Amino acid sequence: MIINRKLMFFIGMIIIFVILLVSYNLQKEKSIKLKDDLQAKEDQKARIQLDDNELDLLARAVHAEAKGEPYEGQVAVAAVILNRVAHPEFPNTIAGVLYEPLAFQIVANGTINQPADQLAIQAATEAINGVDPTNGALYFFNPAKTSNQWIRSRPVVKTIGKHVFAL
Amino acid sequence: MQRLKNLLLLISILALIIFSLTQFYTRQAYQQQLEANYQRAFRELTVHINGIEEELAKIQVVNSVELQAEIWANILRLVYSAQANLGQLPLNGLNLSRIEHLLASIQDKTVDFTRRNIRNETQVEETTLTELYLQVKYVNSELQKQLAEKGQTANWVNWKNFLQTSMLRSSNIEPGRRHPLMHSLVMVEDGMQRFSNSDFPSETDRLQGTLPRGELISPQEAVAIAEQFLQELAAGKKLQVVNESAGSLPTFTVQTVTEKDPYPITIEIAKYGGHVLWMTNGRIVSQSELDRDTLIGLAQDFLARRNFPEMRLVNASSRLNRLFLDFVPVEDQVLIYPQQLKLQVAEDNGQILGFQGQAYYGLQASRELSPQLTLAEARAKVKQSENIQAEHLAVILNPSFEEVLTYEFRVNQEPEEFLVYINAKNGHEEKVSRLHSR
Secondary structure, X not given: OHHHHXXXXXXXXXXXXXXXXXXXXXXXXXXXHXXXXXXXXXXXXXXXXXXXXXXXXXXXXXXXXXXXXXHHHHHHHHHHHHHHHHOOOOOOOHHXXXXXXXOOHHHHOOHHHOOOOHXXXXXXXXXXXXXXXXXXXXXXXOOOOOOOHXXXXXXXXXXEOOEEEEO | OHXXXXXXXHHHHHHHHHHHHXXXXXHHHHHHHHHHHHHHHHHHXXXXXXXXXXXXXXXXXXXXXXXXXXXXXXXXXXXXXXXXXXXXOOOOOOOOHHHHHHHHHHHHHHHHHHHHHHOOXXXXXXXXXXXXXXXXXXXXXXXXXXXXXXXXXXXXXXXXXXXXXXXXXXXXXXXXXXXXXXXXXXXXXXXXXXXXXXXXXXXXXXXXXXXXXXXXXXXXXHHHHHHHHHHHHHOOOEEEEEEEEOOOOOEEEEEEEOXXXXXXXXXXXEOEOOOEEEEEEOOOOOOOOOOHHHHHHHHXXXXXXOOOOOEEEEEEEEEOOEEEEEEEEEEOOEEEHHHOEEEEEEOOOOOEEEEEOXXXXXXXXXXXXXXXXXXXXXXXXXXXXXXXXXXXXXEEEOOOOOEEEEEEEEEEEOOEEEEEEEEOOOOOEEEEEEOOOO
C-alpha cells in the first residue's frame, strides 16, 4: 500500500513538472508573439501599403541586420542582398539569397521573422530603386562580431556605421 | 524527512533524464531533416547537371529550329534548377565561382541562342557551344563519380557544426568537418582551371562598362558639386565629405552636418567626373497632403533648375508617403530608356528626398535615332493593334543588354495595360512589359 502511494506521488510530481515545463515554453512563445503584435500595430500604416512580399522580406532582413545603423547603412545592407540576387554566383531570388544555408546569422537565430519598421522598409525601397551605397559589394560584416577569416580577406569597399562592405 | 529528500532527488533526476531524452530526440529529428535537405539538394544538382550535359550533347546534332527551341527551353529549366540546388547547399566560404559562372553563361547563351535561332539570324557559334558542352561534361562525370563513392556518407550536419554556426556567431565550417561531397565540389572547381576559355562575360561584367568616367576631383570639389546640386535643399546647412569608397566606381560621400536632424542628406559623388550618382534622405514622411500633379510639377522643376535636358515622366508610384518618379531623357522625340533617372518626392511638403542618376550619366552616348520602319509598318506587327492607346519612338535595352531603337506602343487589354516594343529596323518584337498601376 505504502509503495503504491509513493508511486502515485512520484508520478504526480513528474506530471506537474512536465506541465510546468510545457506551460513555461508556451508562455515564452506567447509573450514573444504579443510583442510582435504590438510592434506590428505600430507599423501597420507602413505595412498596409505593402503588397510586395519580396520587399517585405528584404525590409525584414534590413531591420534584423542593421537596426540602429544610419539610414545609408540600412540601404547598403539591402543593396548587398540585391547585388547578390543579380550576381551569377548567388541564388536568383531574395528568398534564395537570404535563406541560403549558413549565409545569414539573422536566419539562423530567427530575427528575420520580426516585422520591419518603416525606416527599414524605406531603405529596402530605396535599394530597389537602384541606390547602392556599397558600390557593388557582395559581403558585409561587423568586424567586432565576426571571427570568419575568409570574409575578412575580401577587398573592402566602404565602411558605413558598424558594417564593413566588401567585394 | 530524509525519505522525502531522497524522493525529491530521485524525481528531479528522473525529470532531468526525461527532459534530456526529449531534447536529444528532437535534435536528432531536426538534424535528420536538415541532412535530408542537403542530401536532396546535392543529388538533384547532379541530376540536373546530367540533364544539361545530355541536352547540350543533343543540340549539336539537332537540325530543326522547332526541336532546338524545345531543347533550349529544357536547358534553361535545368540550369535554373541546378542554380537553385547550389543555393540550398551549405556553401558559405566555399569558392565555386567557376561552376557557378559556367551555369550562368549557359543560361545567358541559351537566351541568346534561342532568340537568334528563332529569327534565323545567324547560326549558333559552334565553338562556344562545344566549349560549354565539354565543361559541363567534365563537371557531370566528376560529380557522378564522387556521388557513387561518397554519396552514402551521412554527416552533412553534426552537432559541432550546429554549435559553430548558431552559437559562436561564425559561419565558417572548418574544412575537416565538411561533408566529403563538399570537398568533391571544391575539387571539381579546381579541375575546371584546365579550361582556359572559361571566362564568358556575365551580366554584371557588361554593366561594368557603363560606369561614368572623367577627371579625378578633390574632396573640396565634391562638396562644391554637392552644394550646387542640392541648392535650397541644403540651404544653411554645412556639407562635408564623410566617407569614400573604393571599387569599380570610386566615390565621395558628402553629408549635411546637422546636430539635431537624425536624417542627414547623403549625396554620393563619383571621384572621376564628379557626377552626382545618388542622393538620399531617410526622413519619415508622415502624411500625404499634396496632390500628385503638384508633386510631379515640383520634381520637374527640380530637374529643370539643375539644367537637365527635356525629360519625360514614364512611371509614378507611391509608397510610404513618398512618390517615386521615373524620368527618361527625350532626344529628337525619342525616349532614351537606358538613361532612366529616378526621383523621390515627399508627399507632405514636396521636398525632393531621393535622386538616382547613375544610369543617366553612365550611358550617355551619341545615338543613331532614325527608324527604318514606318509607324504604320510597326503598328501592323502588334497583336492587338486596335487597342493601341499611344505610340512613341524609344531606345531600350534588349535582354542581351544592347540598345535598340524601337516603336513603343501602349496597348490596353482590359483591365491591364502593356508596353509593346517593335524594333524600328527589322520589325522584331523586342520586348513586352506590363504596366503596374499603383
